Amino acid sequence: MDMPLSDTLAQDNAPQTADTRPLAIEARGLVKEFAGTRAVDGVDLSVPEGAIYGILGPNGAGKTTTIRMLLGIIDPDDGVRRIFGHDEPHEIAKLIGYLPEERGLYPAMKAYEAIGFMGALRGLPLEEGKARGRELLERHDLGHAADKQIRQLSKGMAQTVQLLGTLVHRPKLVVLDEPFSGLDAINQGKLERMIRELADNGTTVIFSTHVIHHAERLCEGVAIIAGGKVPYAGSVEAARDRIPAQVRLETRETDGRWRSALPDDARREGDFWYFSLPESGIETLLRALIEGEAGIQSLSIERAGLHDAFVHIAGEAAARALEADNAAENN
Amino acid sequence: MSNPTASHHASSRLSTLQAAYVIARRDFLAILFSRAFLFFLLGPLFPIIVGGLAGGIGSEVQREATAAEIGIAMSEADSAAMVASAAQLREELGGYIPPLVTLDEEQKTLEPVEVLKTKRGNLAAIVSGTPAEPTLVAPEGQIDRWRGQVSLIAANSVGASATQFPDITFEKVATSGAAEKRNRIQTAQAGQMLLFLLTMLLGGMVLSNLVEEKGNKIIEVLAAAIPMDSVFLGKLFAMLGVSFVGIAVWGSVGGLIFLAGGFSMGSFAAPAVGWPIFLALGVVYFAMGYLILGSLFLAIGSMAATVREVQTLSMPVTMMQLIVFFFASYAMAKPGTAVELAAAIFPFSSPFAMLARAAQVDTLWPHALAIAWQAIAVAIFVKAGATLFRRKVMNSGPRGGKKARWWHRRTKADA
Numbered sequence: 001m002d003m004p005l006s007d008t009l010a011q012d013n014a015p016q017t018a019d020t021r022p023l024a025i026e027a028r029g030l031v032k033e034f035a036g037t038r039a040v041d042g043v044d045l046s047v048p049e050g051a052i053y054g055i056l057g058p059n060g061a062g063k064t065t066t067i068r069m070l071l072g073i074i075d076p077d078d079g080v081r082r083i084f085g086h087d088e089p090h091e092i093a094k095l096i097g098y099l100p101e102e103r104g105l106y107p108a109m110k111a112y113e114a115i116g117f118m119g120a121l122r123g124l125p126l127e128e129g130k131a132r133g134r135e136l137l138e139r140h141d142l143g144h145a146a147d148k149q150i151r152q153l154s155k156g157m158a159q160t161v162q163l164l165g166t167l168v169h170r171p172k173l174v175v176l177d178e179p180f181s182g183l184d185a186i187n188q189g190k191l192e193r194m195i196r197e198l199a200d201n202g203t204t205v206i207f208s209t210h211v212i213h214h215a216e217r218l219c220e221g222v223a224i225i226a227g228g229k230v231p232y233a234g235s236v237e238a239a240r241d242r243i244p245a246q247v248r249l250e251t252r253e254t255d256g257r258w259r260s261a262l263p264d265d266a267r268r269e270g271d272f273w274y275f276s277l278p279e280s281g282i283e284t285l286l287r288a289l290i291e292g293e294a295g296i297q298s299l300s301i302e303r304a305g306l307h308d309a310f311v312h313i314a315g316e317a318a319a320r321a322l323e324a325d326n327a328a329e330n331n
Numbered sequence: 332m333s334n335p336t337a338s339h340h341a342s343s344r345l346s347t348l349q350a351a352y353v354i355a356r357r358d359f360l361a362i363l364f365s366r367a368f369l370f371f372l373l374g375p376l377f378p379i380i381v382g383g384l385a386g387g388i389g390s391e392v393q394r395e396a397t398a399a400e401i402g403i404a405m406s407e408a409d410s411a412a413m414v415a416s417a418a419q420l421r422e423e424l425g426g427y428i429p430p431l432v433t434l435d436e437e438q439k440t441l442e443p444v445e446v447l448k449t450k451r452g453n454l455a456a457i458v459s460g461t462p463a464e465p466t467l468v469a470p471e472g473q474i475d476r477w478r479g480q481v482s483l484i485a486a487n488s489v490g491a492s493a494t495q496f497p498d499i500t501f502e503k504v505a506t507s508g509a510a511e512k513r514n515r516i517q518t519a520q521a522g523q524m525l526l527f528l529l530t531m532l533l534g535g536m537v538l539s540n541l542v543e544e545k546g547n548k549i550i551e552v553l554a555a556a557i558p559m560d561s562v563f564l565g566k567l568f569a570m571l572g573v574s575f576v577g578i579a580v581w582g583s584v585g586g587l588i589f590l591a592g593g594f595s596m597g598s599f600a601a602p603a604v605g606w607p608i609f610l611a612l613g614v615v616y617f618a619m620g621y622l623i624l625g626s627l628f629l630a631i632g633s634m635a636a637t638v639r640e641v642q643t644l645s646m647p648v649t650m651m652q653l654i655v656f657f658f659a660s661y662a663m664a665k666p667g668t669a670v671e672l673a674a675a676i677f678p679f680s681s682p683f684a685m686l687a688r689a690a691q692v693d694t695l696w697p698h699a700l701a702i703a704w705q706a707i708a709v710a711i712f713v714k715a716g717a718t719l720f721r722r723k724v725m726n727s728g729p730r731g732g733k734k735a736r737w738w739h740r741r742t743k744a745d746a
Contacts, residue, residue: 093343094345095343100551104551108361121552
């Protein structure tokens with residue numbers, strides 16, 4: 001490769017701000033086909049070290065396959081991926097923690113042993129892993145479950161044990177595949193706090209989700225994935241900026257010169273006008289409305305949310321699929 | 332490298348062997364302390380019980396257990412004294428003392444050496460002469476086995492003190508070349524059969540272990556952390572370790588039973604390479620045979636999603652292994668031919684063929700060659716299995732919005 005991968009990615013993904021942090025994950029043109037079907041079709045990603053990064057898309061969009069390729073569980077048919085600059089993720093297994101979507105632990109193992117074993121897989125001495133396991137369980141109010149077998153734990157507890165096993169060796173990169181799936185609201189809140197703590201300590205966290213508000217609340221960067229393609233990868237802010245802010249205007253006058261200041265997409269719903277904030281900016285608009293004697297009663301500007309951005313970028317169909325996934329999970 | 336931190340991460344992984352050890356340690360302990368291991372240990376009992384009920388094996392065991400009789404070719408009075416002495420000592424010392432029997436009228440007309448060559452009855456040796464000057468007539472391997480007991484019986488029969496034992500004269504019985512060959516083939520057959528049963532039993536166990544792991548969804552955690560080669564190697568060697576524990580237990584229990592019954596390996600024809608090397612080779616060929624079959628089963632298991640799929644996929648392999656076993660048995664009867672060479676080269680039959688060869692031919696260097704070749708075959712199968720796994724198994728995410736995870740299934744099952 002003539003040009004360093006990170007440089008080419010920087011050009012393609014056009015980061016909005018100059019981020020000088022080294023990249024924890026770089027991927028370019030990842031492709032994976034199964035039985036003639038292209039599950040992942042040219043995915044590009046660049047995740048800076050220390051970031052919380054989301055892969056957002058409906059089920060079947062290619063999130064899990066992308067993650068499996070990033071981690072070296074399967075090899076891409078085409079494209080390259082690098083984790084901390086390494087082509088082969090297993091080479092730096094000690095630096096990575098992974099929680100797969102399909103959770104799994106040995107049912108006969110005790111909770112602290114399961115955490116220790118997962119640490120041992122990542123190079124932590126077994127006894128140290130077990131000791132840390134007990135410590136982590138205590139810290140997360142599960143000390144009483146340390147000596148219980150996994151089969152004796154509730155679903156939520158088992159899921160927490162596996163998450164702690166993912167973190168026990170203190171990885172530099174944590175990859176979580178649908179980590180919020182199956183958790184109740186309280187445990188989702190706990191998980192969000194854990195993710196923030198990890199990032200505060202310099203750990204890079206990348207997670208997949210089909211729930212937009214998790215990504216919106218946590219992530220500085222997202223990759224929107226639909227149909228195996230990534231139509232957007234970049235900061236959450238930049239994604240939201242792809243849609244102009246929406247203006248809601250209430251006026252005393254129903255007609256007049258001021259109407260010419262409204263953009264073409266303006267529509268009236270009840271007492272309010274809704275339209276995109278013109279590119280000329282809010283000051284120009286205000287001046288025109290005042291000079292046109294609109295009699296402004298109220299005016300608010302609402303910035304587009306990540307959901308709007310998702311619809312705008314991935315399309316209505318992908319958005320509907322995302323909502324269907326959420327509805328299915330909530331049921 | 333575009334990433335400046337890359338060089339700092341150069342050693343951030345377990346080696347293949349270290350990773351395999353992590354898997355092997357977990358599997359070994361988990362299996363050892365599971366009910367499955369208890370069944371594994373009891374496994375050999377079932378054919379014995381079934382055989383015993385049918386009468387076939389039971390009578391065979393009985394025959395073998397009573398094989399160690401010693402004939403008396405002395406005067407009537409001396410014979411009676413020796414038999415009485417043996418009976419008395421057997422009451423005090425148990426099976427250590429063999430039963431003594433007087434020769435029948437026809438046998439009395441023959442020389443002791445000739446009596447033994449006729450191989451009638453269960454005579455392992457014959458004592459002639461007098462209790463004060465006994466002569467022990469036996470095949471070479473049996474003389475050392477019986478000299479102490481005969482000396483003790485003779486001393487006891489003349490009322491000598493416990494420190495006064497008569498000198499024994501020895502007379503070796505030569506075995507004919509044809510008989511020796513026939514007996515060695517029997518030894519080889521026994522070794523092959525044992526090898527076959529053990530490898531099939533363990534191959535099945537390692538397969539079940541992997542399928543269970545896939546059911547528990549742990550396999551992806553393992554595949555993400557360490558190379559699949561290590562997972563496969565770890566699983567194979569864990570089961571090998573378990574099998575060695577099993578063999579040690581069976582060996583100890585079996586040894587005690589046979590010792591109590593006065594039976595020894597001396598009742599089998601000594602293999603050409605000698606018992607110590609034959610047993611050592613037996614262990615190595617068992618390990619290789621199991622590793623080759625186990626790696627194939629693992630490759631199959633990695634591609635199967637359900638127990639039913641495993642059964643469907645493993646059935647042809649089991650049948651193939653049976654054919655391979657028959658092939659190796661056939662090749663055993665064709666030493667020095669292309670058939671034997673083919674059986675020794677084909678990885679699946681190689682351990683069986685080479686063990687049979689060890690019983691019949693004393694040259695050792697072909698074994699070194701065969702073991703090296705079998706090790707290469709294991710490496711190839713493990714690598715191929717791991718590659719297949721990566722290509723075929725982790726090929727998509729879970730299907731559907733609602734996933735049936737193991738705790739969901741457990742809840743349903745419990746309900």
